[in-house]
Amino acid sequence: xxxxxLEPRPPSARELILNGIFAExxxxxxxxxxxxxxxxTTTVMNGLVLGVAVLLVQVLSSLTVALARGRIHPRIxxxxxxxxxxxxxxxxxxxxxxxxxxxYAQVGLYVKLIVAxxxxxxxxxxxxxxxxxxxxxxxxxxxxxxxxxxxxxxxAMRELLGNGSLVGVPLVASKPxxxxxxxxxxxxxxxxxxxxxNIIERRVESRRRLAAGAAR
Amino acid sequence: MRPASGxxxxxxxxxxxxxLGAALVLAAGFTGAACAAQPGPVIRSVRVVRPDQVRLVLxxxxxxxxxxxxxxxxxxxxxxxxxxxxxxxxxTEVVLGMAQSLDPAGDYRxxxxxxxxxxxxxxSRWALLLTVVLSAALINNFVFTRYLGLCIFFGVSxxxxxxxxxxxxxxxxxxxxxxxxxxLHQFVLKPxxxxxxxxxxxxxxxAFLVQLLDxxxxxxxxxxxxxxxxxxxxxxxxxIILAVPLLNAAADAGPLESFALALGSxxxxxxxxFLMSCARERLELARVPSxxxxxxxxxxxxxxxxxxxxxxxxxxxxx
Numbered sequence: 001x002x003x004x005x006l007e008p009r010p011p012s013a014r015e016l017i018l019n020g021i022f023a024e025x026x027x028x029x030x031x032x033x034x035x036x037x038x039x040x041t042t043t044v045m046n047g048l049v050l051g052v053a054v055l056l057v058q059v060l061s062s063l064t065v066a067l068a069r070g071r072i073h074p075r076i077x078x079x080x081x082x083x084x085x086x087x088x089x090x091x092x093x094x095x096x097x098x099x100x101x102x103x104y105a106q107v108g109l110y111v112k113l114i115v116a117x118x119x120x121x122x123x124x125x126x127x128x129x130x131x132x133x134x135x136x137x138x139x140x141x142x143x144x145x146x147x148x149x150x151x152x153x154x155x156a157m158r159e160l161l162g163n164g165s166l167v168g169v170p171l172v173a174s175k176p177x178x179x180x181x182x183x184x185x186x187x188x189x190x191x192x193x194x195x196x197x198n199i200i201e202r203r204v205e206s207r208r209r210l211a212a213g214a215a216r
Numbered sequence: 217m218r219p220a221s222g223x224x225x226x227x228x229x230x231x232x233x234x235x236l237g238a239a240l241v242l243a244a245g246f247t248g249a250a251c252a253a254q255p256g257p258v259i260r261s262v263r264v265v266r267p268d269q270v271r272l273v274l275x276x277x278x279x280x281x282x283x284x285x286x287x288x289x290x291x292x293x294x295x296x297x298x299x300x301x302x303x304x305x306x307x308t309e310v311v312l313g314m315a316q317s318l319d320p321a322g323d324y325r326x327x328x329x330x331x332x333x334x335x336x337x338x339x340s341r342w343a344l345l346l347t348v349v350l351s352a353a354l355i356n357n358f359v360f361t362r363y364l365g366l367c368i369f370f371g372v373s374x375x376x377x378x379x380x381x382x383x384x385x386x387x388x389x390x391x392x393x394x395x396x397x398x399x400l401h402q403f404v405l406k407p408x409x410x411x412x413x414x415x416x417x418x419x420x421x422x423a424f425l426v427q428l429l430d431x432x433x434x435x436x437x438x439x440x441x442x443x444x445x446x447x448x449x450x451x452x453x454x455x456i457i458l459a460v461p462l463l464n465a466a467a468d469a470g471p472l473e474s475f476a477l478a479l480g481s482x483x484x485x486x487x488x489x490f491l492m493s494c495a496r497e498r499l500e501l502a503r504v505p506s507x508x509x510x511x512x513x514x515x516x517x518x519x520x521x522x523x524x525x526x527x528x529x530x531x532x533x534x535x
Contacts, residue, residue, distance in 0.1 A: 031370060034363075034366035034367055035365065035455045039362065078423075078452070079427075083420070086415050090416060109462060109466070112462055113364075113455040113459060115458060116457070116458045182526070183360065183526070184360075184520075187515050187518045191513070191515040192512075195505075195507045195512045196507075
């Protein structure tokens with residue numbers, strides 16, 4: 001703080017959040033924590049529940065690590081991070097099983113498995129352990145939201161194509177492509193969405209470059 | 217040399233025959249005594265020959281052969297008989313067809329009404345082991361039907377050598393963590409009613425074992441550590457390794473079952489990795505649309521494998 005001129009400008013809250021949603025989207029870009037992204041996304045609701053769980057765990061454990069970052073010995077940081085995540089996962093797990101038991105029955109195993117999600121621990125290691133509380137919060141929020149949006153979009157696509165409904169509301173009388181509700185369909189849905197994400201990003205990138213060229 | 221050895225076998229065979237003869241005489245005496253004491257057939261053996269079939273071997277043919285003459289119950293629930301659909305008689309053998317598949321881990325009791333006989337029935341432990349292993353490895357393959365361990369799956373399946381190394385390391389660590397966490401769950405968490413600490417304890421076990429293995433390997437087998445060390449680090453952040461103890465705890469599985477689940481799912485993961493790495497090596501030479509390059513096409517490939525693995529669900533007799 002004494003020499004603000006020499007330090008690069010810290011990224012703003014908006015940048016941090018958008019970074020998590022687009023540039024470093026955990027599912028589509030970093031390809032981390034894919035297991036739940038395929039497993040529970042047969043419906044929008046399932047995706048939403050797991051997405052919210054991940055968002056909460058990510059934010060809470062990022063905050064914990066950011067608060068305790070001076071006190072964790074670097075040699076044992078990974079086990080400590082794992083334990084911090086495990087504590088929050090257990091808490092969220094119990095909350096979900098208490099308040100939404102019907103949905104929990106479908107996603108329960110994967111909620112517990114949030115402990116082993118690479119995305120959460122990698123954000124702790126890369127970001128929260130080096131940054132103060134507030135940026136860590138926004139980074140975690142962005143990552144969590146990016147994960148949530150990815151899960152919901154995959155869920156929407158699979159529910160619409162596989163069941164002809166959206167959030168449980170039937171839109172089409174038949175089941176248009178039951179294939180997408182099957183296990184294998186999950187992989188193909190991600191293939192298509194990832195490719196779409198790549199195309200959009202490439203468009204945006206080339207437009208930005210064009211705009212930059214025109215401005216010059 | 218030759219005659220001596222020939223003599224040896226000859227003597228062996230001779231003594232074997234004598235023993236067999238004695239056994240036969242004894243057996244005849246016993247059955248004779250049994251027949252004298254209790255007229256009518258006696259149950260010689262009962263075996264579960266298929267998940268829904270029980271074969272009964274009797275000493276003499278049975279008179280009553282309609283399904284009502286038999287009663288088959290689970291030992292834990294003696295008031296709820298399991299429906300018997302068919303009775304097939306082949307001489308002194310009776311084959312009972314059940315309306316439902318029997319649980320390979322279960323414990324059953326077979327009763328005959330006329331003449332009154334009963335026998336405890338337990339499906340073979342080996343059958344149980346094989347069933348769980350095959351079902352975890354193929355029918356419910358962790359990668360292709362349960363989607364576990366995908367990060368690692370896509371991360372290390374680019375080259376065949378790494379895939380094989382990872383698969384082997386994984387299977388080993390999985391069996392070790394599966395067994396250790398089963399013990400902790402059964403002997404510590406359950407008696408103390410601390411099941412809500414499952415996640416915490418199991419991830420602790422995984423982290424502890426991985427660290428232990430890493431340290432021990434580094435000191436004792438330098439070359440092995442250099443080859444497999446990097447995979448060890450990756451294991452902690454993999455859901456598949458944690459899923460096995462969690463599934464076992466949820467099903468309250470026995471020791472053999474949980475061992476079999478760990479072994480089967482490890483083997484299934486290794487198999488999936490191997491298949492995928494072979495396919496991806498060939499993919500290097502293929503021309504892929506630019507927006508599908510890299511991960512998207514790998515996902516499509518995994519989807520095709522998943523479709524193929526759906527065929528294994530036809531292995532119905534394993535369920």
